[in-house]
Amino acid sequence: MFGIGMPELIVILVIILIIFGAGKLPEIGAGLGKGIRNFRKASKEIQDEVETTAKIDESETEAEAKKG
Numbered sequence: 627m628f629g630i631g632m633p634e635l636i637v638i639l640v641i642i643l644i645i646f647g648a649g650k651l652p653e654i655g656a657g658l659g660k661g662i663r664n665f666r667k668a669s670k671e672i673q674d675e676v677e678t679t680a681k682i683d684e685s686e687t688e689a690e691a692k693k694g
Contacts, residue, residue, distance in 0.1 A: 630638075646654060 643651070
C-alpha cells in the first residue's frame with residue numbers, strides 16, 4: 627500500500643493517537659468520511675452532467691443531419 631509496510635503504518639497510527647487523543651479520533655474519522663462522501667457526490671454530479679451534455683450534443687447533431 628503506497629510503499630508503506632505494516633510497521634510504518636502502526637507507527638503512524640500511534641503518532642496520530644498521541645497527537646489527537648482517543649476522544650478526537652471518532653470526530654476526525656467522521657469528518658474524513660463526510661469529506662470523502664462529498665467528493666464522490668461531486669464527482670458523480672460532474673460525470674452525470676458531462677454525459678447529459680454529450681447526449682444533448684448528439685441529439686442536436688442528429689437533428690441537423692436529418693435537416694441537411
